Amino acid sequence: MADKLERYRSKRDPKRTPEPVPEAESPSPDGNAFVIQEHHARSLHWDLRLERDGVLVSWAVPKGLPADPDINHLAVHTENHPMEYLTFHGEIPKGEYGGGTMTVWDTGTYQTEKWSDREVKVVLNGRRASGRFVLFRTRGDNWMIHRMGSAVRDPFPEVEPMLPVERARPPKDASSYAFEFAWGGRRLLVPIDGGRTDAAREHPWLRGLAESFGSRTAVLDGEVATLGRAEILVFYDLLYDDGRSLVEEPYSARRAALESLDLNGAHWQTAPSWPGDPGPVRKAARDQGLPGVIAKRLDSPYEPGPSSSWLFIPS
Structure with a gap:
């Protein structure tokens, strides 16, 4: 035998x-x-x-x-x-x-x-x-x-990045927004599937991030920014998570899902976000030489292209 x-x-x-x-x-x-x-x-x-x-x-x-x-x-x-x-x-x-x-x-x-x-x-x-x-x-x-049989997950969203429009001053209803740094970097959407990402072709250091997701699927939104002498990818939005599209979800829900991923590594991190009061965020942006802040409506879906739900306010 x-x-x-x-x-x-x-x-x-x-x-x-x-x-x-x-x-x-x-x-x-x-x-x-x-x-x-x-x-x-x-x-x-x-x-x-x-x-x-x-x-x-x-x-x-x-x-x-x-x-x-x-x-x-x-x-x-x-x-x-x-x-x-x-x-x-x-x-x-x-x-x-x-x-x-x-x-x-x-x-x-x-x-x-x-x-x-x-x-x-x-x-x-x-x-x-x-x-x-x-x-x-x-x-x-x-x-x-x-x-x-049928598919068991939503298709990956094929969208252009959501872009802010410029305003001289913060919105009057500040409690309806979260405020984040404008990093002045290069925008990058990062799809992750099967522990791999096409974004690693240009940025090989993203292979470790993708592998850490295992079987979990995601599409992350962020910027490749230079902090000091280091190049780092800061993530501030999540468009797809574990088989489910989030583009129709309000920003507050997408942000909570992003933070639950705890993305902090040598070459990437979750961008900080502060709801309600733009003053300290603008001051911190000025002190760090950043171009300004982004105000994001907490109830806004992800809208490809320029959107008045995201506001760029210069430092």
Whole structure:
């Protein structure tokens, strides 16, 4: 009888890695378990593992499960894993195969609709992953994964940045606004999906930010500003969060969602915001040599292009 874990064992030394390295297969009672692990290895990916005949048949999915049936994701067929991997999480030492942090992203059961050498069609029943999926072989050993049915998240908003209009003085109803620094930087929208962002092509240091989001999707709005000698990205709005568009939400709700992300790193931070009183903010802007402040109506949706809901007031 063929050893279904031979390839798995050949890649791992139990003396050097905390991963389970059992001597034999060990099927679960029901035989239909699955697990998805978030794997921060050389590159972030998600490992989908389906129980089949005493082992976990596995695919590495670089962008995670597709949320939209119109977009298929690459799924790299990897070696079978032991059943103990249903609950495995931890740090695989650097230099070992698959070195990096692994966490259980979701687990549950599944139903098989079809299983062949070229096509695997299943229904996942998990807390975070649910629905019908098909894994299909393309050329050679290449595989893709496709979501069947309807999309499970809002489409990414394709909008131009919202821009302030200039006013000489702060608005009279200051309690209806939040006041922020005008940074004088270059505007940048940052979409994040599958732990990656296209903005990293121009700013490679954003790869770490995108990877920190894991499977969470987002579109952030901000500016690349120079503070002292350092270039830093300051974020002040959130247009999309975890599968839901926020462009129709009031600024106060978008701002609260942004702050909950706690975006503070070596190259990025959440811009401060103060509701109600523009005086101290204008003085601080002048003291720091900034061009002015932006007044943002708390009840305003995100309106692409120039909008009177955002006001630029010179220092």
